[in-house]
Amino acid sequence: MVTGRAAVSRGSGIPMEIREYPVVDPAPDQLVARITMASICGSDLHMWRGEMPNLGSGAIVPGHEMAGVVHARGRDWQTDSLGRPLKEGDRVTFSFFNPCGKCWACLSGTARCPQRYALRALADDPPHFHGAYAEYHVVKPGQWVFKVPDGLPDELVAPVNCALAQVLYSLHRIRIWLGDTIVIQGAGGLGLYGVAVAREMGAGQIIVVDRIPERLALAREFGADATIDLNELPQRADRVAFVRERTEGRGADVALEVAGVPAVVQEGLDMLRFGGRYCLVGNIVPGAVAEVVPHDIIRTSREVLGVVGYEAWAIPRALEFLARTRMKYPFDRLVSHRYPLAEINRAFQEADWALSAGKVTRAVLVP
Numbered sequence: 001m002v003t004g005r006a007a008v009s010r011g012s013g014i015p016m017e018i019r020e021y022p023v024v025d026p027a028p029d030q031l032v033a034r035i036t037m038a039s040i041c042g043s044d045l046h047m048w049r050g051e052m053p054n055l056g057s058g059a060i061v062p063g064h065e066m067a068g069v070v071h072a073r074g075r076d077w078q079t080d081s082l083g084r085p086l087k088e089g090d091r092v093t094f095s096f097f098n099p100c101g102k103c104w105a106c107l108s109g110t111a112r113c114p115q116r117y118a119l120r121a122l123a124d125d126p127p128h129f130h131g132a133y134a135e136y137h138v139v140k141p142g143q144w145v146f147k148v149p150d151g152l153p154d155e156l157v158a159p160v161n162c163a164l165a166q167v168l169y170s171l172h173r174i175r176i177w178l179g180d181t182i183v184i185q186g187a188g189g190l191g192l193y194g195v196a197v198a199r200e201m202g203a204g205q206i207i208v209v210d211r212i213p214e215r216l217a218l219a220r221e222f223g224a225d226a227t228i229d230l231n232e233l234p235q236r237a238d239r240v241a242f243v244r245e246r247t248e249g250r251g252a253d254v255a256l257e258v259a260g261v262p263a264v265v266q267e268g269l270d271m272l273r274f275g276g277r278y279c280l281v282g283n284i285v286p287g288a289v290a291e292v293v294p295h296d297i298i299r300t301s302r303e304v305l306g307v308v309g310y311e312a313w314a315i316p317r318a319l320e321f322l323a324r325t326r327m328k329y330p331f332d333r334l335v336s337h338r339y340p341l342a343e344i345n346r347a348f349q350e351a352d353w354a355l356s357a358g359k360v361t362r363a364v365l366v367p
C-alpha cells in the first residue's frame with residue numbers, strides 16, 4: 001500500500017507534526033495529485049498566528065497553494081477542466097475550493113460559494129490529503145484542474161491557485177481602463193503580482209505604497225512608476241497629496257488594497273478621483289475594523305468592491321500570462337526560501353520572521 005506524509009496542524013501555537021497516511025485509490029469523481037511544491041501564503045500565516053480560524057476545528061492538513069502531478073485518476077477525470085486529455089504524470093494545478101454549484105450565490109455567478117470548503121475534512125478522515133502541505137492532495141468534485149504549460153517552474157506555479165488568480169480576477173472585477181492610474185496598497189506577493197497584471201491589462205501609472213524599502217524596490221523592478229514609503233511620508237495627508245500631484249490633482253482611477261491592514265482603507269479611498277474604484281482583497285482577518293467616511297464615497301460616486309475567490313478561467317489565464325511574461329517580470333524573486341516538508345515548523349517561523357523583518361519572501365515547501 002502506498003502511503004504519504006502530511007503535515008498536521010492542531011491549531012495555532014501548537015507545532016505541526018508529520019503523519020503518515022494511506023494513499024487510497026480515488027473515487028470515480030476524485031483525482032489524486034502528488035504535490036511537487038506548496039507555498040506559504042499570507043492567509044496561512046494568519047491561521048498559524050491564530051488571527052484567523054483554521055479550516056476545520058481539529059487536526060487538519062493546512063495549506064492551499066500548490067503544484068503537482070497526476071498520481072491517479074478516478075473514472076470521471078479523463079480530461080482537465082478545459083477538456084484536454086489527462087494522464088498520470090501530467091503536471092497540474094487546481095483550485096483549492098469546491099463551489100457547490102447549487103446555492104443562490106453559485107447560481108447568481110458569485111465566485112464565493114458559502115459551502116466552498118464543505119468537502120474539507122479532518123486529517124484522520126479518509127482520504128486524509130485535504131490540504132497542500134503533504135505529499136499528496138485529493139482533488140474533489142467542484143475543484144478545477146488545469147494542465148501546466150511546459151517550462152514553467154513549480155516556484156511560479158504553486159502560488160497561481162491563490163495569489164495570482166486572485167489578483168488577476170480582482171483587477172478584472174474592478175476593471176482597468178487603458179491608461180488608468182492605479183494605487184496598490186501593499187507590496188507583498190499580491191501587490192507585486194498586481195503591478196505586473198495591471199500593466200499587462202493596460203494600466204498607465206502604477207503607484208505602490210508600503211512600509212518596507214526592500215519590497216518597494218522590488219515593486220519598481222516589477223515596473224511600478226512611483227512608490228510611497230511610509231517611513232518617508234508618515235502622514236496620510238502627504239501620501240494622498242503625492243497621488244494627487246501625480247494625477248494633475250484628480251486622484252487615481254483605481255486603488256487595490258492588498259495590505260491586509262484596516263487603517264489603509266480610508267486612505268485608499270482618499271487617493272481616488274471622482275468616480276474612482278476601490279477593490280478590497282487583503283483585509284481577510286475577521287472582525288478587524290476600519291473607519292471610513294461613507295459621505296465621501298457617496299458624494300464622489302466612488303465604487304467599493306470586496307473580492308475573494310475567482311472563476312475557473314482565472315487559472316488558465318494566469319498560467320498563460322506567466323508563460324508569456326516570465327522573462328519580462330522578476331517572478332522568480334517572489335520565492336526566496338525552500339524547505340523540505342519535514343521542516344514545516346521552521347519554514348513558518350522563518351516566513352513569519354522574514355515578514356516582520358521586512359524581507360521580501362514567499363517560502364515554499366518541497367515534499
Ligand SMILES: [Zn+2]
Binds near residue numbers: 065
Ligand atoms: Zn493563498
Ligand SMILES: [Zn+2]
Binds near residue numbers: 099104
Ligand atoms: Zn454554492
